[in-house]
Each structure stands twice: as structure tokens, then as C-alpha cells.
Amino acid sequence: MQSAVRETITKIRKFILENFMFTDDEAALRNEDSFLEKGIIDSTGMLELMAFISDEFHTTIDDDEIIPDNLDSVNHVASFILTKKTGNI
């Protein structure tokens, strides 16, 4: 389970760093940073993030799941994906 968490977080970080922050600098993004508050992702970026989650993790996102608690940081996204995969949502 620990390795699944690590692998999920690594993939999400890589996607955010490459596509929204355009950097390899791992220090530029903390896992708890709010995408909205820090201006990392905007409204259209959110659509790209959702497409990534769907393609990479084969996870569908319902409209009412598009909320900060599920998507507004690396930790939130990872937790959301893993919970969906284990069928707890």
C-alpha cells in the first residue's frame, strides 16, 4: 500500500511540475500546496488535470467530486484516486 501511495504521488507531482510549473525542481511544489491558492492551476488547467487522472489512473470523476477536498493539492488528488480505486467512494 505504501508503495502504491508513493507511486501515485510521484506521477501526480511529475504531471503538475511538467505541465503547469514547467520545471524539474522538486522543491518548487510541496504536496500540501493548494493549486488554487498558489495559482498553480487555473480553471482550464483543472480540466487537464481531470483528463490526466482519467487517462493515467483509469479513474472517472463525477461532477460532484470536482471539489477542493479531492483535487486541490497533490495529497488530495492522491488520496482521492486511491480511495476511488479501493472502492471507498
Added chain:
Amino acid sequence: MGIHQYLIESAERYPDRQAIVEVHKSRTYRELCADAKKIAAWLFSESIAPGDRVGILMDDPAEYVASYFGILMAGAVVVALNTQTTSRTLKEVINDAEISILVTQFKFVRYLTYIADGIPSLRAISVHGFSSPPPSLLGIKLTDSAYVYDESYLQNKEMLAFLGGSDMDIAQIVYTSGTSGKPKGVVLQHGNLMANTCSTIRYLQLTPDERHMVVLPFFYSFGNSVMLTHIAAGATMIVHQSVMYPKVVLDIMQRENVTAISGVPSTFAMLFSTPLVKRYSFPCMRYFAQAGGPLSPKYAMEMKNTFPEVDIYIMYGQTEASPRLSYLHPDDFYRKPGSIGRAIPGVTLKLLDTKGRPVQAGDVGEIVACGQNIMQGYWKDPGRTAMVLRKEGLWTGDLAKMDEEGHLYIVGRKSEMIKSGAHRIAPKEIEEIMLEHPAVKAAAVFGVADEILGEIIVACIITKTGGDCDEKALFLHCKQNLPGFKVPKHICFVENFPTTGNGKIDKNSLKNSSAELLKG
């Protein structure tokens, strides 16, 4: 009278009415006006003089509005700064406007640390939300806003007797993208903003009972107009300035019984394209107001079908017009699809050819506007002012046709300006930044149609080696030097640019081929 009187009068008439409601806090008119007066008093204590420019760099709605009116009460000029910014952009605007005092939040101070030695006009900053000792900013005095809100300032009798400028004084300089790539400051007098505010209140029939959902930032001219009209009407603004999470906004709208919402096309595309919206009911909703570019007919019809009882106002304007110029009456929504309607009260709109002659009915001409809402000119730029403010009025750069009933239909723009979401973006500014990258030989930037944003930014690049270069490095270069909304969504590498008959880059051809490429 100045526009700050709107807040003073609403606080006298409706002291206990909510002026601003946010998720975790709200302000009554009495509280908001008191805060504005304290900010004015602090500015006096900092020896502000009439006409001095004071910047606002804030995304905290209540603090923003209090600061806006406080600055005007002190007789100074508001320069509202886009919070999606870079140190480079801030430096350019602070220097151009010669801002002497800035009100901001702690999280934005980081932008200033890199440029403190290059902004000589800035001498004092009020910082909201100090969470740690501030960085040292060479010779610039930093004050915690908690101290600014000190009641003792209000003892300043000189300030209370003065309370702001009048209709002929400059109230605000609004920075907008210029076609040359350098930002231009639109100079608006109190009288310009008051004329437009009164007209907008009239055609939208605003009353103090309004509860308006505000999702647009106040530093945009559209958001500024929403703020002024609702403060003037003594109405309530429910504020959450992001549609990134549509459910959050829809929940607020339902919970707060909002009566209206204003937005640009992407606002409505984000909120109403989701099936989720059908689960909500907004029994108090009176109207949706849309401006900032054409709304996709698909979304317009979806909105109307989902909420048939809600009026839809299609509006058109420009920052240079404070900003409203025309609206389509909701009764004409089905009858005049694609129209931006007719001039608002107090405004005259004509369609003229390049020589200033009225065009024949049905022919294309440039929209030229007259009215008390039209700007005084561009800040310190008589050359650019003379190009658009001519004896016929304000030449908007927008090309349109008029039908037999006087309804206008935009058919194009004279400039290459890109409209993406709520932003107007000059391709030249992005091209100049891309040319600073050592691998880039030539750059052509343009907008390509997008269902959500209206347009997205695409850059075509010729490299010095003739091939591709590190795309990621190019994106990073843009990200470091441009606000996020100006960073191209796509970069294409080409060997050469197609040209027009007179040797200019044929951007239409590039646009078409890129649109095809992106579709594929």
C-alpha cells in the same frame, strides 16, 4: 461628487445590510465604509496628495473594496493590479503609473523583493496578513494593515472634511494589454465611471435587494463595474472569485439565494456545461449577464433551456468606456442571436469607415462610441490616445454590422488582440518574451478558437538551428516572465512562416493550420 460617495451614501441608507458576503466572513455597509475611511486616514498620515497613484494588489474581496474606496476618499487615484502577475510585469506598471503607495497582502510581497531597487516611486506599503517578519525592501516602509485599521487615525479632522475628489478628477487608471505589447493605462475620471454606473443600474434595473454572485476579480474592468453598480445600489455581493470548482460556486449560489451572476463566456461554460447544474434550483435568480467576447450559441441555449425563467443579458464594452457600451435586451435573446444589442442609455454607437463616414446599412464598419463614460486617454501616452480618441469619438477597433433595427453584430477585430477567458492579450508581448530565449529566431503568437476560453494562445517558433528546441525550457522561460494566463497553451516548431502579399507574417494561415493540427 466622486464615486466614493456611493459607499458613503449606501452606508447611510443601509448601514446594517450586508455589502460583501464571503464563505467565512461578511461586511455590512457600515463596516465597509468605516474600513475605507480608516484606509483614507492612513493614506493621509502617509502624506498622500490629491492625484497620487495608489496601487491595490489583493485578492481578498472585502479588503480590496475597502482599499478601493479608501484611496478615492483620500483624493488619490486607484491603480488596481492584476494578481496573476510576475515581478517584471509589476515593475513595469508601478513605474509607468508612478505608484507611491501600495496596499497588498503578505503573499504578494515576494514579487516586490526582486524589484525593490527598481521602483523608485514606491515609498510605502500596507500589508494585510503578516505571517512572518517581512523581507527587507530597500527604503520602502512596510506597515501591517492591522495598524492601518487603527481607530485613532479617524481623529484626523482634515481628512474627514476632505473626503475625496469630484467628477472631473481622475479616479482610476486601469492597465490593459496594448497592441504594442506594452501595457497601457486607461485614465478614467470619477465622472466617466459614474455615468457608466448610472446607466448600467438603469438597464439592469438594480435594486438594494439584489444578491449578486461575483466570480470575476475586481481588478478587471468588468468586475470593477459589478462592484461599483452594486455598491451604488446598496445591494449585496456574494463573492467567490474562481470557477475552478463549479460545485463550490453552485452551492454558494443556491445557499445564498443569489439573484444574478455576471461572467465572461468561460465562466458560463465552466458553470453550466456540467450536468450537475440541473440538480440546483435558483428560485430568486433574475438574470445572467455576459460580456467579454461571444458566448458559444451552444452554451447560451443550454443556459436558457436549463433556466428558461432567467433573463440573459448579452453585453459589450471596453475598458476605455468604463466599460459598458451596449446590451442585448433579454426579450431579444431568441430574435437576435449573436447580437451585442444596442447602445446603453447615455451612449451613442456609430459604424464608420476608415475615413470616418457612416457605412451603409448592412455593411461592416468600426464601432465608434460617444458618451460621458469614455476615458480621458491613455496615461502619459498622447500618441496612442490620439489614435483612438478622435473627433468622432472612441474608435474601438471592433468591426461590426448593424441590422435595420439598430442591433449590432461583431464580425471581427482590427487588432490581433487575443481574448482568452476574461483576458485581453497582446501577441506582441508574448513574442518579445519568446525572442529573449537564446534558441528562438522568430516567433508568431495568435489565438485559436476554443469552446471554453473563447481563444487559446498558440505560439509558432522558428529556432536558430532550424529544428525543434527544448519545448519544456521554452515554456519555463514564458512562465518565469509572463503571468500564467499569457503563457501559450501550445508551441509549434516550423521552418518558416507563410507571408502575405506585403511580406508580413500571414497569421491567419498559421492560425488555420494550427487549428487543424490541434484538432487532429
